[in-house]
Amino acid sequence: MNYFKLVFLFVLCLSVNSLFAQGKDTEVIDTPTAYTLGKGTYKFSFLAYDQGGVEFKAFLGLHDMVYLGVSIDVQHAIGKEKAEFNIPGVVGKIKLTEGSESLPLAIALGYDSFYLGNEGFEHNEINELNEMIYGPFWVFTGAIYLFDSIQFLSGGLRIPTQPHYRLNNTSYFVSLDVPLGTFFRFLLETERIYWNFRDNEDWLFNLGLKYNYFDQISFMIGVIFQAHERPNRFFRLGYTAEF
Secondary structure: OHHHHHHHHHHHOOOOOOOOOOOOOOEOOOOEOOOOOOOOEEEEEEEEEHHHEEEEEEEEEEEOOEEEEEEEEEEOOOOOOOOEEOOOEEEEEEEEEOOOOOOOOEEEEEEEEEEOOOOOOHHHOOOOOOOEEEEEEEEEEEEEEEOOEEEEEEEEEEOOOEOOOOHHHOEEEEEEEEEEOOOEEEEEEEEEEEOOOOOHHHOEEEEEEEEEEOOOEEEEEEEEEEOOOOOEEEEEEEEEEEO
């Protein structure tokens, strides 16, 4: 845990000279933000995770406050094991507030996919290992300014519902998105913090570095940590454009 605290303090202490104009992302690593796409904007992403799993995701901005899309997940798509296609899931988000002087937070509700982790849920009751699951979420995001730079801090709650409903595994998440210069972002998040803070050894700590070419093409590499487990490496490719 001390390692993550040192990384967090290092990022906060980065000294830069100006506010950079990188856009607001709709997600951090494996957790959402409260931001949405502009109307007529579409986005594709490809995620490769542990044991050859891949997820394809695409969504479209129907309004500046709403987007809708679909996610397709294939376990063991890469490698010698038999590929397993999971049920495609709908993804979407509705932004309730944009953020103002009286309430400087963006707040959103949505339904999205998230990674289960290489050890599954508590006791691996039904869900398989390394599975992508879906569920509703609530999230808030605020911009904070330190050392003449901007960071985006998010937090929220989500409930796993597809393919197996597990109300008892409702969990919190917290993330920090730090733009570094014109193209790079440092990403830090904690997820799978159960609603009653049980089983803290099952919490996931994710680190990522993202290259974002003018908010159109992105490449992310990162690591997911869990206590007493081997780190899980992943990468994500993304493309964003407008009609």
